[in-house]
Each structure stands twice: as C-alpha cells, then as structure tokens.
Amino acid sequence: MTGLRERKRRQVHEAISAAAITLFLERGFDEVPVAEVAASAGVSKPTLFKYFPAKEDLVLHRISDHRGEAARVVRERGAGEAPLAALHRHFLAGLERRDPVTGLNDHPEVLAYHRMIFSTPSLAARVLHHMAYDEEALAAALAEDTDELTALLVAGQVLAAQRVLARRNWLTLVEGTTAERAYPSAVAAADRAFALLPVLP
Amino acid sequence: MTGLRERKRRQVHEAISAAAITLFLERGFDEVPVAEVAASAGVSKPTLFKYFPAKEDLVLHRISDHRGEAARVVRERGAGEAPLAALHRHFLAGLERRDPVTGLNDHPEVLAYHRMIFSTPSLAARVLHHMAYDEEALAAALAEDTDELTALLVAGQVLAAQRVLARRNWLTLVEGTTAERAYPSAVAAADRAFALLPVLP
DNA sequence: CTGAAAACTTAACCCGGTTAATGCTCCTGT
DNA sequence: ACAGGAGCATTAACCGGGTTAAGTTTTCAG
Numbered sequence: 498m499t500g501l502r503e504r505k506r507r508q509v510h511e512a513i514s515a516a517a518i519t520l521f522l523e524r525g526f527d528e529v530p531v532a533e534v535a536a537s538a539g540v541s542k543p544t545l546f547k548y549f550p551a552k553e554d555l556v557l558h559r560i561s562d563h564r565g566e567a568a569r570v571v572r573e574r575g576a577g578e579a580p581l582a583a584l585h586r587h588f589l590a591g592l593e594r595r596d597p598v599t600g601l602n603d604h605p606e607v608l609a610y611h612r613m614i615f616s617t618p619s620l621a622a623r624v625l626h627h628m629a630y631d632e633e634a635l636a637a638a639l640a641e642d643t644d645e646l647t648a649l650l651v652a653g654q655v656l657a658a659q660r661v662l663a664r665r666n667w668l669t670l671v672e673g674t675t676a677e678r679a680y681p682s683a684v685a686a687a688d689r690a691f692a693l694l695p696v697l698p
Numbered sequence: 699m700t701g702l703r704e705r706k707r708r709q710v711h712e713a714i715s716a717a718a719i720t721l722f723l724e725r726g727f728d729e730v731p732v733a734e735v736a737a738s739a740g741v742s743k744p745t746l747f748k749y750f751p752a753k754e755d756l757v758l759h760r761i762s763d764h765r766g767e768a769a770r771v772v773r774e775r776g777a778g779e780a781p782l783a784a785l786h787r788h789f790l791a792g793l794e795r796r797d798p799v800t801g802l803n804d805h806p807e808v809l810a811y812h813r814m815i816f817s818t819p820s821l822a823a824r825v826l827h828h829m830a831y832d833e834e835a836l837a838a839a840l841a842e843d844t845d846e847l848t849a850l851l852v853a854g855q856v857l858a859a860q861r862v863l864a865r866r867n868w869l870t871l872v873e874g875t876t877a878e879r880a881y882p883s884a885v886a887a888a889d890r891a892f893a894l895l896p897v898l899p
Numbered sequence: 900c901t902g903a904a905a906a907c908t909t910a911a912c913c914c915g916g917t918t919a920a921t922g923c924t925c926c927t928g929t
Numbered sequence: 930a931c932a933g934g935a936g937c938a939t940t941a942a943c944c945g946g947g948t949t950a951a952g953t954t955t956t957c958a959g
Contacts, residue, residue, distance in 0.1 A: 703924090703925060703926080731913085732914080747915090747916060752916080753914095
C-alpha cells in the first residue's frame with residue numbers, strides 16, 4: 498500500500514520541479530531566486546532544499562536519473578557483442594527514438610531546456626560532473642574485459658564522443674532543421690564517431 | 699620603467715595568493731572563508747575579488763595560465779609533423795620535466811595541491827571547465843587540417859586521454875612511489891594512450 | 900484515540916560575491 | 930613644486946544560495 502506520506506512527497510516534489518522549470522524557462526536560471534521557486538510551489542525554502550540538494554538539481558534531476566547508463570549498456574550487452582558495439586547500437590537507438598540525451602529532439606521545450614543548460618555555466622558544469630561519474634562507471638564495466646588503463650582511456654573517449662555528438666545534433670536543430678531531416682546525418686556522424694574509437698583487444 | 703603602482707599590484711596579488719594557498723592547504727578549501735584569506739593578506743574582501751574573480755581562482759590561477767596550450771602545440775608544430783604526433787611529443791616532454799599538469803611531480807606541495815583539487819568538488823568542476831575551453835581551442839586548431847566533426851571528436855579524445863593519464867600518474871605517486879621510479883611506466887602509459895587515438899586522415 | 904515520528908514553517912544565520920559612498924595615493928601638466 | 934584627477938583602497942550594506950534551530954502540524958501505529 499502506497500502510504501499517504503509517500504504520495505504527498507511525490508506531489509510536492511513534482512510541484513516544486515514544475516514551478517522551477519516554468520520560471521527558469523520564462524526568465525532564465527540565474528534570474529530566478531530559489532526563494533521565488535519555493536513560494537511559487539507553496540513551500541518554504543528549507544523544505545525545497547530537502548527535496549533538491551541544490552538549485553541546479555531543480556533542473557537536472559531528470560538527467561541525473563540516467564546515472565551509469567553507459568556502464569549498464571555494456572554490462573547487459575548480449576553474449577558475443579563487443580562493448581563498443583553495444584554502446585554504438587545503444588546510441589543509434591537513442592537517435593531513432595529521439596532521446597533528448599542524443600540532442601536529436603526538436604520539441605520546443607526540449608530545445609529551450611538544452612539552451613538553458615548550455616548557456617548557464619553552473620548547469621553546464623553540473624552536467625560535466627555527471628558525465629565524469631558515468632565515465633568512471635563505464636571504465637569499471639570495461640575493466641572486466643581489458644586492462645585498467647585501457648578501460649579508463651576508452652571510457653573517456655566514449656563519453657567525449659557522445660558529448661560531441663549530442664552537442665552537434667542540438668546545434669543543427671537550433672539552426673531550424675527538424676529532427677526528421679537531421680536524422681540521417683546524425684546517424685552518419687555517430688557511425689563516424691564510433692569508427693574512430695579504438696578496437697578493444 | 700615599471701611603475702610603482704604596477705609593482706604594488708603584483709605584490710598584493712602575490713600576497714593574497716600566498717595567504718590563500720597556505721590557509722587552504724592547512725585547513726581545506728571549504729573550511730576557510732574568503733574573508734579570512736583577505737584579512738590574512740591584509741586586504742579587504744572587495745579588493746580580494748578585484749584581484750581574483752572567484753574563490754576558486756585563488757587556487758587555480760596558475761593552471762589558468764595554461765589556457766589553450768594544446769591548440770598552441772598543434773599550431774606551432776614543425777612542418778611535416780602530424781598534429782597528434784606533436785601532442786604526443788609535447789606530453790612526453792612534460793613528463794620528462796615533471797610538469798605538474800602531467801601529474802608526475804612528487805614534490806609534497808604539488809601532491810597536496812592536487813589532492814585538494816581532486817577532493818574539492820568546486821575546484822574539480824572548475825578544472826573540467828578549463829579543459830572544455832582547451833578542447834574547443836584544440837578543435838579549432840585541428841579543423842585547419844580536417845573536417846569539423848573529426849576535429850571535435852579528436853579534440854575531445856585527446857583531452858580525455860591527457861586527463862586520464864594525469865590522474866593515473868598522480869594516483870601512482872600518492873601510493874608513495876617516487877616520480878623517478880614511476881617515470882618509465884608513465885611514458886609507457888602515454889605511448890599506449892596516444893596509440894589508441896585515431897590517425898587523422 | 901493517543902502519542903511518537905515525520906515533515907513543515909519561521910527566523911536567523913553563514914558564506915560567496917557585488918555595490919555604493921568615501922577617502923587616500925600615485926602620477927601628470929603647468 | 931604642487932593641484933588635481935585617475936586609480937585603487939576601505940567600510941558598510943546588500944543579494945542569493947544553502948543550513949540550522951526551535952517550535953508546530955500531520956501522518957501513522959497500537
């Protein structure tokens with residue numbers, strides 16, 4: 498039985514998040530004090546910080562849910578599939594379903610969301626930190642099949658490639674192209690990126 | 699004639715930086731308020747922030763001086779030398795002269811300095827941001843010899859490799875090994891890392 | 900229904916960073 | 930040599946993110 502307590506918690510969480518996104522997209526992340534977000538969600542400032550450890554998390558908690566995705570893809574790959582092949586396949590699948598993390602999603606709110614992240618230093622920094630975590634986890638997963646140093650190096654390169662690809666895709670969409678039209682070129686770019694990565698021994 | 703004004707400026711700059719490093723290494727970056735650094739340097743808080751735009755810069759202004767180094771190495775390489783070969787050579791030279799940015803420097807203060815950076819999130823974040831800038835500049839330099847996408851991808855991979863190598867070297871030294879003893883293995887690791895990078899077309 | 904645990908509120912605080920008002924000190928022109 | 934402006938300092942107050950303490954309401958268990 499899902500207790501009343503827990504249900505309320507989820508409601509408040511959602512209310513705060515929604516108020517935050519709305520205000521931030523309207524006026525910009527740095528232009529809205531968190532006190533205003535709290536007031537707009539009908540909650541006090543300490544309570545807000547009990548739900549979200551920092552202002553940036555009001556925006557990035559969705560992205561944070563993808564923690565360790567790369568590592569999981571490698572760990573759950575089919576028998577006989579190479580780690581990099583699994584990551585390649587997974588990225589292409591993301592493109593196909595227009596997953597926002599691939600940058601290839603042209604819904605206006607998603608574009609605005611990405612613009613806000615890229616143009617707000619503290620948010621961009623937080624995304625980088627998140628990717629550093631992912632990289633570490635991926636390195637650990639890769640280390641089951643190769644030496645430590647190679648695992649670290651390849652993990653760094655995979656994450657770098659994904660970051661470059663996502664930014665590239667977002668930039669083409671910002672130019673006004675639709676995701677539909679940009680898709681083939683995004684696939685080609687992904688293929689090129691993974692072709693540049695080393696083959697694991 | 700170096701004006702008296704300018705000389706004083708440099709003295710104050712140095713006094714603040716020295717006070718900051720001393721206090722931070724003694725008690726930790728997050729445990730020392732900048733007001734205390736200012737007081738200890740005999741200066742007011744607004745003045746301190748006129749010399750250093752943010753608390754983190756009290757620690758990182760030395761690293762910030764290396765801005766765009768990778769791009770410069772590529773631009774100033776000898777005729778007929780491949781970009782990646784130039785970067786490889788430059789990294790090996792850094793190892794040989796125990797350049798702190800390679801991680802292979804076992805002076806106690808350097809080790810403590812690195813430990814502080816790695817264990818303080820806001821400092822680590824700032825280093826990542828700095829590397830993002832370097833990456834962008836390197837991509838621009840590489841783009842003179844190849845297509846844009848490849849330049850971005852390779853730049854990301856080079857910076858990732860350097861970061862992994864530096865951290866690896868630092869970890870080895872933290873275990874107690876001397877830079878002398880760690881040197882051959884550090885060279886081997888660098889050779890391995892650059893061997894994994896793609897050959898530019 | 901009662902009481903302990905959970906969660907919320909208000910008010911105050913700390914810290915990083917900025918601004919405004921004021922004053923001192925080096926440099927420059929005559 | 931010195932008058933006065935440019936440059937840089939100081940103090941005091943402020944803003945915004947984040948935390949803490951003390952006290953109040955709400956949920957849940959027996």
